[in-house]
Amino acid sequence: MAQTSSSSFFSQEEVTKLKSDFERSGMENIKPLIQKKLIELDNTELNIAVSGESGAGKSTFINALRGLQNADEGAAETGTTETTMEPIGYKHPNLPNVCLWDLPGIGTTKFPAEKYLSKMKFEKYDFFIIISACRFRENDVKLAKKIKKLGKKFYFIRSKIDMDFDSVRRGRRKFNEVEELEKIRKDCISKLDKAGIPSPCVFLISSFDLDLYDFNLLNKTLEDDLPRMKKMVYILSLPNVSVEIVQQKKKELMKRIWMLATLSGAVGAVPIPGVSLACDIGIVIKEIIHFRKCLGLDDVSLQRLANMTGKPVEELKAVVKTPLFGKITPDIIARMYWGYIAVASSSLELALDFIPVVGSIFGAGSSFLMTYKLLRNALDDLTENAQ
Incomplete structure (x- = not known):
């Protein structure tokens, strides 16, 4: 299988191993490698x-x-x-x-x-x-x-x-x-x-x-x-000095989403009521906060922008039209969840992007699909506001 841009954090050998491990032992077996890669990303x-x-x-x-x-x-x-x-x-x-x-x-x-x-x-x-x-x-x-x-x-x-x-x-x-x-x-x-x-x-x-x-x-x-x-x-x-840079940031952040969704899918396989959604919320909240920092939409970044432009920070915040701007709570994520659940059941669009083990992990269930959908839509929303 050819290595896609979305799996560019993995060598071709690692992509082959992911696919092989999943086909042999399922979702739980690929979880350690993805966790290791995310830790490596966060500590580079x-x-x-x-x-x-x-x-x-x-x-x-x-x-x-x-x-x-x-x-x-x-x-x-x-x-x-x-x-x-x-x-x-x-x-x-x-x-x-x-x-x-x-x-x-x-x-x-x-x-x-x-x-x-x-x-x-x-x-x-x-x-x-x-x-x-x-x-x-x-x-x-x-x-x-x-x-x-x-x-x-x-x-x-x-x-x-x-x-x-x-x-x-x-x-x-x-x-x-x-x-x-x-x-x-x-x-x-x-x-x-x-x-x-x-x-x-x-x-x-x-x-x-x-x-x-x-x-x-x-x-x-x-x-x-x-x-x-x-x-x-x-x-x-990079500072957001152009729309091109904002789009580059989005492209890089998208590469993390399928890995986080896969971890969510692995936990989602645990047959304990409430475990999947609770884990999804934790992953989504943490990542949305990370997205905002990278895209310059956190409070500190907006204050710096206000100082630079000579505008009140409240005026800049008024331009931001997203529920993901203030404090991110489980209630906000839950509302996003129910808003997307009708369309998230289809995995066809997911087969086209960002999944190195094409087709294999779609059977992991709604936890993978929903985490992927929530994070992707959140990133789309924040990118639009950053631009």
């Missing part, structure tokens, strides 16, 4: 190192990638002088397993190039961002070469592109923005190539307007380069 860490000279915009980029403004609580300290004397980790406000690390610039008196590698503990980082506000310098090249020797990925970011364009506009010179971007990119690539970095990945970014320039291209490159578990973590950590 992502550590991103950000380096560059003072004034390059490291801290502002770190804040922007976490959906924070420079003045927000927990934001990385910004300034025109080098404020970083050792690696400082900044956890994501909603996903604590994601951490961005502000590294001191290489080649300073305190951190000479020859000692930088050991002092910064390079092995802990999944990939490196090297930022420059103008042109990449000798120390940036030294750092890239050291990272390459370790077999790690690195990406060059040319920051403050918005300021470059503002400067051109103040000079009253007409210019084509696309052509200007390409000119800057080619110049960066050419200089890095001559310095000994062949085919460098260079992205042009404004940390104050992440939806502009190369931010989407950067995300696509990182997604292609990251292992499948870390790819999901990275996508879910």
Whole structure:
């Protein structure tokens, strides 16, 4: 059986084993592997190192990638002088397993190039961002070469592109923005190539307007380069600066739903009145809260958005039209349950999506079907509101 996108957390060997175990011993036998995979998902860490000279915009980029403004609580300290004397980790406000690390610039008196590698503990980082506000310098090249020797990925970011364009506009010179971007990119690539970095990945970014320039291209490159578990973590950590990112988050979250429904189906086979529904409610409530955090619909995220836009948080909350916004109670889930029960009895649509063991687990009964239906509809509803 071909591996589907929905089962991308599983290797082909694991998918084959799931199917074989189910056919041999039923739902209970595949439960441990799915539980193990969910635990692995929830505990996958992502550590991103950000380096560059003072004034390059490291801290502002770190804040922007976490959906924070420079003045927000927990934001990385910004300034025109080098404020970083050792690696400082900044956890994501909603996903604590994601951490961005502000590294001191290489080649300073305190951190000479020859000692930088050991002092910064390079092995802990999944990939490196090297930022420059103008042109990449000798120390940036030294750092890239050291990272390459370790077999790690690195990406060059040319920051403050918005300021470059503002400067051109103040000079009253007409210019084509696309052509200007390409000119800057080619110049960066050419200089890095001559310095000994062949085919460098260079992205042009404004940390104050992440939806502009190369931010989407950067995300696509990182997604292609990251292992499948870390790819999901990275996508879910992104700020909602575009509808495209919200849709990417939905796609990743959908991959969890069939696994949770399968666990529900395994419990649903227990012949004790009330056990199935109680377990379903617990799974659904926990996951809806997770969905809201990832999609920026929790109270803390909305308050940050209110601060950013200058609007009262009550005004933003008024736009959210879903019963899943406030406190999630068993009563709300029960009302959803009875609202969906008429259509959930059909498993035909489920055979088309998100089930790696195609057709096999549909016999698990209403617990699987209902948990799947509840979570899928909740995600649809929350995604629409996030957009």
